[in-house]
Amino acid sequence: MPPVNLRPDxxxxxxxGTERVDSEHGEHGGYDGYRGHSGHSGxxGxxGxxGxxxxxxxxxxxxxxxxxxVVGGIAxxxxxxxxxxxxxxxxxxxxxxxxxxxxxxFTAIVVQGVPFLLLGTLVSAAIGAFVPEKVFTRLLPRNxxxxxxxxxxxxxxxxxxxxxxxxxxGSLMRRGVAxxxxxxxxxxxxxxxxxxxxxxxxAFPGQPQMVLGRLVASLATAxxxxxxxxxxxxxxWLPRPRAGGGGSSGPGWRGFLPGLQYDFLHAxxxxxxxxxxxxxxxxxxxRSVLDLFxxxxxxxxxLLAVLAVVLCVCSEADAFVxxxxxxxxxxxxxxxxxxxxxxxxxxxxxxxxxxxRSFAVRFSSVTWVVAVASSxxxxxxxL
Numbered sequence: 001m002p003p004v005n006l007r008p009d010x011x012x013x014x015x016x017g018t019e020r021v022d023s024e025h026g027e028h029g030g031y032d033g034y035r036g037h038s039g040h041s042g043x044x045g046x047x048g049x050x051g052x053x054x055x056x057x058x059x060x061x062x063x064x065x066x067x068x069x070v071v072g073g074i075a076x077x078x079x080x081x082x083x084x085x086x087x088x089x090x091x092x093x094x095x096x097x098x099x100x101x102x103x104x105x106f107t108a109i110v111v112q113g114v115p116f117l118l119l120g121t122l123v124s125a126a127i128g129a130f131v132p133e134k135v136f137t138r139l140l141p142r143n144x145x146x147x148x149x150x151x152x153x154x155x156x157x158x159x160x161x162x163x164x165x166x167x168x169x170g171s172l173m174r175r176g177v178a179x180x181x182x183x184x185x186x187x188x189x190x191x192x193x194x195x196x197x198x199x200x201x202x203a204f205p206g207q208p209q210m211v212l213g214r215l216v217a218s219l220a221t222a223x224x225x226x227x228x229x230x231x232x233x234x235x236x237w238l239p240r241p242r243a244g245g246g247g248s249s250g251p252g253w254r255g256f257l258p259g260l261q262y263d264f265l266h267a268x269x270x271x272x273x274x275x276x277x278x279x280x281x282x283x284x285x286x287r288s289v290l291d292l293f294x295x296x297x298x299x300x301x302x303l304l305a306v307l308a309v310v311l312c313v314c315s316e317a318d319a320f321v322x323x324x325x326x327x328x329x330x331x332x333x334x335x336x337x338x339x340x341x342x343x344x345x346x347x348x349x350x351x352x353x354x355x356x357r358s359f360a361v362r363f364s365s366v367t368w369v370v371a372v373a374s375s376x377x378x379x380x381x382x383l
Contacts (some may be wrong), residue, residue: 061253065260072264073118080110102283109275109320118264129256144180148226151181152219155188165189166350179238184226187367190315191218191341200337203319209382210330214319217338217378221371228366239356277311278321290327300332305372308340315341331379338375343368 139154140147169186173179190196192215204210293299304325313321318340322333343364351360 058253061257065253065257068257069118069122069260073114076114077111080107080114098283102279105279105282105324106275109278109317109324110272114317122260125256125260129253140177140181142178144178144230145227147178147181148184148230149223151177152184152188152222152226154185155190155192155219155222156194166347166354170354178230179233180226180230183229183363184222187225187342188219188222191222191338193315196315196319196341199316200319203323210334213334213378213382214337216382217334217371217374218341220378221338221342221367221374224370224374225363225367228370229363237362238359273312275313275321278313278324281307282324294327294329297329297331300328301335301372301376304328304332304336305339305368305375308336309344309368311340312344312346313340329379330383331376334379334383335372335375339368339371342371 140150165186168189169182172182172185197211197215200214201208201211293303304322308318311321318337322336325333325336348360348364351363355363
């Protein structure tokens with residue numbers, strides 16, 4: 001039976017059930033090479049079109065991300081600024097000076113912290129979307145004792161907020177990175193990255209020893225915890241990390257925009273809650289109670305270390321909260337900044353969801369003790 005040409009200019013059906021398009025139509029991007037119903041090798045000529053579409057999609061996502069970031073950031077700063085101007089006036093109209101003082105402290109913390117929070121989530125989302133995990137596996141040595149300090153120091157080069165550090169650490173473990181090194185990176189990345197250190201220097205102007213103290217105490221905590229896990233950790237305590245969490249939906253621009261939205265909104269909510277709690281703490285707690293804790297260096301350190309766990313302030317903004325707690329000693333405020341990015345309620349929940357509840361309880365408890373001890377030692381040395 002001869003071939004049947006339904007459209008001689010395009011398709012030719014053959015006896016063996018295959019179909020083909022004349023190659024002369026390849027100038028249109030063509031379908032040349034399309035095999036039979038069972039083969040489906042694909043529209044080979046559409047390769048060029050597919051590449052162009054990916055470029056267009058990437059540009060579209062880039063423009064959308066830029067617009068969302070700029071417009072959203074400006075709108076948020078404008079709202080907070082207007083509220084900071086009208087808030088105290090409204091409070092004065094109600095004849096409540098305490099409310100006016102609360103609003104002043106709250107808006108000061110939020111206005112100072114939002115730009116660094118936005119910058120930190122931008123960097124974190126970019127790393128999650130554009131930096132492949134294989135970069136870590138190539139840079140880290142196989143010896144865990146050497147890999148732990150290198151992974152801890154990598155937090156300075158590859159920053160990320162604490163909300164993103166848990167899924168990143170889980171991804172590194174799934175890619176073959178030693179758990180001790182991945183856990184050291186999990187603790188150091190949100191605590192010693194450039195955004196956090198710059199924010200700390202602005203929150204504590206003229207006090208470079210506070211910035212250095214935060215860097216040394218946080219890095220020491222991350223490295224010690226990595227070494228402790230390498231020496232005493234058990235595989236049954238750390239099941240294979242479950243995929244999921246975070247806001248990323250894949251590599252490239254398709255993962256960048258959802259990751260940015262998730263990190264900024266998620267961490268921004270905790271910033272607002274932390275600022276409100278800090279303002280309330282400053283206004284509501286009687287001075288006599290504060291004197292009870294501030295009079296004892298040990299009680300003040302323990303109080304702020306516990307407060308850091310409860311407030312869940314993002315690491316890009318916690319320095320401004322710590323600076324507002326001026327009634328406490330520098331060492332106590334250092335403990336607040338060292339403990340917060342490594343142990344707080346949201347991180348414990350994220351770790352439990354990724355690594356299991358048993359691991360989260362053990363790891364968070366030991367990390368809190370090591371972080372407090374590092375803060376005390378470094379504070380005694382530098383502050």
